[in-house]
Amino acid sequence: MKICLIGGGTMGEAIIDCLLTKKVTKKEDIIVSDISQTRLDVLSSKYGVRVQAESKKATEETDLILLAVKPQNLKSVTKDIGNLSPNQLVLSIMAGTNISTLHSNLNHPCIIRAMPNMPAQIGEGIIVWTATVKVNRNQKDMAQTIFKALGEEIYVDDEKYIDMATALSGSGPAYVFLFIEALIDAGVHIGLPRDTAQKLVIETVTGSTHTVQKTGKHPAELRNMVTSPGGTTTDALFSLEKGRFRSLLVEAVAAAYNKARKL
Numbered sequence: 210m211k212i213c214l215i216g217g218g219t220m221g222e223a224i225i226d227c228l229l230t231k232k233v234t235k236k237e238d239i240i241v242s243d244i245s246q247t248r249l250d251v252l253s254s255k256y257g258v259r260v261q262a263e264s265k266k267a268t269e270e271t272d273l274i275l276l277a278v279k280p281q282n283l284k285s286v287t288k289d290i291g292n293l294s295p296n297q298l299v300l301s302i303m304a305g306t307n308i309s310t311l312h313s314n315l316n317h318p319c320i321i322r323a324m325p326n327m328p329a330q331i332g333e334g335i336i337v338w339t340a341t342v343k344v345n346r347n348q349k350d351m352a353q354t355i356f357k358a359l360g361e362e363i364y365v366d367d368e369k370y371i372d373m374a375t376a377l378s379g380s381g382p383a384y385v386f387l388f389i390e391a392l393i394d395a396g397v398h399i400g401l402p403r404d405t406a407q408k409l410v411i412e413t414v415t416g417s418t419h420t421v422q423k424t425g426k427h428p429a430e431l432r433n434m435v436t437s438p439g440g441t442t443t444d445a446l447f448s449l450e451k452g453r454f455r456s457l458l459v460e461a462v463a464a465a466y467n468k469a470r471k472l
């Protein structure tokens with residue numbers, strides 16, 4: 210599979226790294242175009258991938274064009290790459306840029322829209338994706354191979370779920386990082402050394418996540434298992450519920466979803 214990456218920034222580099230580390234494709238089969246010559250030099254020397262300052266040239270003879278630029282750069286990218294050949298697949302990871310915008314800008318019907326999240330940078334992301342009817346089985350397989358290098362993937366047959374996933378798993382790492390940060394501070398507040406609090410919190414979050422995955426039990430059932438009647442945990446949970454922890458999360462995700470639909 211010959212891949213052309215338009216945009217060699219944070220996500221572009223993460224994708225290159227995962228594709229090469231997981232041996233999904235050879236470095237000679239990746240070509241990157243970016244408006245920054247410095248970025249191209251970095252990517253070429255660090256990964257040995259091909260680089261090309263002219264986007265149009267970079268797209269030539271590639272099966273898949275992966276758009277990893279900021280949404281506001283779509284117009285200039287469209288101008289740069291011009292018309293694509295009908296058998297080329299466009300894969301966009303741009304947040305909030307829907308398929309109809311991509312279709313009308315690029316004048317190209319064969320599109321996959323995907324929403325990765327930040328842990329994809331270390332191959333542990335979750336990617337939600339959908340495809341237009343013009344995308345064939347072979348092209349879907351190609352895209353899936355890329356997504357699997359970045360973590361887990363979920364196909365959805367309706368684009369509306371991509372905006373919902375943007376609010377949940379796309380922005381999700383920020384919610385989890387805030388939770389981790391606040392919990393560490395809470396440990397420090399009651400007197401734990403910061404490095405001890407940090408280790409305790411990270412292992413608690415990691416271990417709890419793995420417990421949900423490995424047992425397959427509902428989180429509420431697992432929570433009940435660590436909440437003894439009249440014990441310490443129930444006092445803590447009561448404080449969280451009194452502070453609207455649960456409904457605040459719902460409001461936060463709904464706010465992100467409303468914003469994603471307006472982008």
Ligand SMILES: NC(=O)c1ccc[n+]([C@@H]2O[C@H](COP(=O)([O-])OP(=O)(O)OC[C@H]3O[C@@H](n4cnc5c(N)ncnc54)[C@H](OP(=O)(O)O)[C@@H]3O)[C@@H](O)[C@H]2O)c1
Pocket residue numbers: 215216217218219220221242243244245248264276277278279280282285286289302303304305324325326327379
């Ligand atoms: N970062 C994440 O965790 C994450 C998660 C999910 C989705 N996304 C999506 O992924 C996309 C890329 O995000 P990012 O964080 O990788 O952004 P980024 O670090 O800014 O990378 C984008 C790169 O594209 C370059 N560029 C701008 N215009 C271009 C053009 N016309 N042709 C070629 N290259 C061009 C930029 O150069 P300049 O910097 O010089 O403009 C930059 O090097 C965004 O649409 C974002 O919504 C990101």
